């Protein structure tokens with residue numbers, strides 16, 4: 001799978017290699033005052049060259065240092081060094097936040113596609129490139145190893161290329177080979193690569209990761225954004241099958257997933273490895289994993305980020321973090337958080353393009369609050385001036401917090417605001433609702449389940465009816481339109497049977513009542529078709545408290561099933577489920593009021609086969625049964 005290596009006369013490249021080999025002290029003049037330098041970034045950073053040719057080079061003056069993902073070396077830079085050189089970075093990782101926040105360094109807001117264009121088309125001219133490579137093979141080819149990024153166009157365009165040859169740099173497969181003839185100076189120095197081990201996920205991050213994993217289907221191709229949350233999602237994917245990774249960055253988190261067997265050895269068309277990436281950022285664990293591994297292909301950023309490539313992959317699923325999301329669905333990264341990551345990288349392109357691949361999804365995931373819990377990360381309006389909106393309103397698809405996931409694709413601002421409030425931290429939901437009302441995003445009389453009424457996810461399950469797998473789950477306030485659609489799909493007689501009166505419409509207020517339960521004394525289960533794509537509800541069943549006398553606690557049952565789905569066992573299934581739910585909620589008896597000619601409902605009760613009483617009063621059967 002490596003690029004084909006043309007024939008090469010061994011003696012020629014060896015001589016050239018020796019002639020080009022030098023030391024940093026002989027290269028001091030290679031970076032001159034006023035010049036533009038590009039430093040290979042991430043874990044591929046040539047630390048020895050950077051130290052001697054930039055950080056400790058007192059001869060520098062007004063040098064611009066471009067880099068993509070600086071991880072360590074520049075973390076103390078600034079102040080005294082400010083007039084000698086200034087860093088120009090496309091991404092800010094936690095070690096660099098203060099330098100950027102204090103204005104001691106420059107950030108270029110740019111997507112990865114733009115970054116590639118900037119250098120390959122000569123918008124920025126690079127005088128000196130500092131790169132790092134593995135030692136040469138028998139034909140004089142050295143590997144870019146863990147950072148392929150935009151290095152090929154930098155090497156091609158730079159006036160002078162200085163390469164640190166480091167035995168710690170792994171030889172990786174893909175498009176990573178650079179020949180001795182393509183560099184101008186060689187400095188041999190072995191030193192461990194910059195290491196960036198995984199940050200420990202906290203319980204909230206793990207919960208977000210678990211919710212993300214529920215959205216990942218077998219056979220999906222994943223892009224994993226840089227950060228704790230996307231990494232945490234991978235922990236929960238070990239039971240999946242036939243996954244592939246196609247990501248700008250891979251980290252240590254990929255290793256366990258690959259070792260678990262969840263990741264394919266090769267791409268769907270067998271033309272590449274199962275893991276394609278452009279930067280490998282992590283510790284010796286992932287460096288060892290990618291070294292000589294046929295499953296992994298390191299490729300130029302332009303290949304990885306190409307929308308055409310992303311669109312051609314089935315179920316392409318992009319997983320990216322955000323620092324805040326507003327109620328309209330646009331999300332941002334920001335420098336407010338000292339531990340935060342700031343910069344667009346491939347985030348926007350992946351998220352936007354993924355959802356248009358066949359069966360694809362764009363997932364934006366974030367904690368519902370700041371780490372200390374004092375601020376909501378779902379906000380009416382962005383709070384920090386130091387933000388960058390990376391995902392726009394028109395690009396949003398799934399949003400995930402530790403309280404679940406919502407799909408905002410195809411949703412109005414009103415529906416988005418309400419959906420996002422349902423996955424906000426419960427402490428902030430009422431405030432968000434009040435703000436949403438103030439901004440006229442939602443109905444004036446919009447209500448939420450009472451505070452403390454946690455959505456009982458344990459009642460979610462997949463069930464088969466005929467040849468269809470349908471999702472059974474507790475109702476949510478966001479189901480209002482879908483329940484209205486169900487109502488309007490019912491015949492006049494069905495509506496009469498459900499409400500025991502003639503009802504020709506179900507306005508917002510009435511529909512809202514049907515989707516607002518407290519999950520403690522009242523409950524509704526819906527059956528959803530489409531498994532999370534567009535939420536078509538084909539049935540809904542309710543239980544609500546009726547009279548209670550002494551130890552006798554009674555709930556009333558009612559249900560409606562879409563005519564297209566009737567007589568397939570759904571009504572009976574919901575009745576059985578609701579008996580179990582009612583029992584768990586502490587009810588001892590269930591009651592239903594059934595019109596005398598409603599044979600289907602009466603039959604469903606009969607099929608239970610348990611003792612029940614039926615009293616006919618004014619054409620209505622009062623059906624009662626003990627459920628404890």
Ligand SMILES: CC(C)(COP(=O)(O)OP(=O)(O)OC[C@H]1O[C@@H](n2cnc3c(N)ncnc32)[C@H](O)[C@@H]1OP(=O)(O)O)[C@@H](O)C(=O)NCCC(=O)NCCS
Nearest residue numbers: 494497498560561566567568569570571572599600601603
């Ligand atoms: C009542 C209702 C919820 C039942 O849902 P459903 O999914 O059709 O129910 P099921 O398929 O589980 O069971 C219906 C049974 O009635 C039977 N049935 C259908 N029409 C019948 C008829 N005219 N006479 C006798 N039995 C009949 C079906 O064959 C089926 O029994 P089977 O499984 O033994 O074949 C649904 O019909 C509905 O929504 N009706 C309108 C609203 C309503 O009446 N709600 C109840 C208010 S309490």
